[in-house]
Amino acid sequence: MVFLFWFQNIVPNHRKNYRKKNLMSRMNIHLFMIVSRTMTKFISNKVHVIDMKERLEKSIKNSLRGKFVHLDPLKALEGLSADTARRIPEKSKFSCWHFLYHIVFWQDLMLGALRKESVNWPENNESSWPTAELLKKDADWDALVEKFENGLAEADGMTESIDSMEDLPAWPKVPPFAAYLILIQHNSYHIGELIATRQALGFWPPPDYKATF
Incomplete structure (x- = not known):
C-alpha cells in the first residue's frame, strides 16, 4: 500500500516538478542567450558609433x-x-x-x-x-x-x-x-x-x- 501511494502520488509530483524546473531552466538559458545577443549587438553598434565619431573628428581636424x-x-x-x-x-x-x-x-x-x-x-x-x-x-x-x-x-x-x-x-x-x-x-x-x-x-x-x- 505504501509503495502504491508513493508510486501514485510522490513520483508524478516529482516528475512534474522536474519537468517544471527543466522548463524554467531552458527558458532561463533561452532568455540569457537573447539578452546576450542583444547586448553584444548593442555594444558592437556603440563601438561602431564611437569609431565613426572619432574618424569624423579626425577628418575635420585634418581638414582645418x-x-x-x-x-x-x-x-x-x-x-x-x-x-x-x-x-x-x-x-x-x-x-x-x-x-x-x-x-x-x-x-x-x-x-x-x-x-x-x-x-x-x-x-x-x-x-x-x-x-x-x-x-x-x-x-x-x-x-x-x-x-x-x-x-x-x-x-x-x-x-x-x-x-x-x-x-x-x-x-x-x-x-x-x-x-x-x-x-x-x-x-x-x-x-x-x-x-x-x-x-x-x-x-x-x-x-x-x-x-x-
Whole structure:
C-alpha cells in the first residue's frame, strides 16, 4: 500500500516538478542567450558609433589644417609683413590682407554659432571686407594673423559636438558637422586666393616651403 501511494502520488509530483524546473531552466538559458545577443549587438553598434565619431573628428581636424588637400593655412601666411600683405596686384581689387580679414570675419561668426551663441549675421557681404582705413596700421595685421590662428585652434577643440544632429540655435537647418564643412570650405577657398595673390606679387613661396606634390 505504501509503495502504491508513493508510486501514485510522490513520483508524478516529482516528475512534474522536474519537468517544471527543466522548463524554467531552458527558458532561463533561452532568455540569457537573447539578452546576450542583444547586448553584444548593442555594444558592437556603440563601438561602431564611437569609431565613426572619432574618424569624423579626425577628418575635420585634418581638414582645418588643409591636410591631404592643400598647404596649412598658417603656413600660407608665413613671410608676409603688413607692408606686403596690403599690396594689391595689378588688375585686382584685393590684397592678402583683404582675404584674411574676410576669412576671419566669417570664421568668427561661424565659431559663435558652433558655441551655440546668438549670432548677428550681416545682411550683405560688404561688411566682411576691410576698408582702406583698416589696412593702415601694421600692428593690426599681426593681430589679424593671431586671431585667425586662435580661431583655428578653437575650432579644432570643439569637434566633440560633431555627431550632434540638432541644428545650431543661430544657424537654422545647419547641424555642427555641416557648419564645420562650410567653415573649412570657405577658409580653403580664400586661402587659395591669398596664395594666388602672393604668387602674382612675387611673394611666394614662404620660407622653408616644401611642395607636397
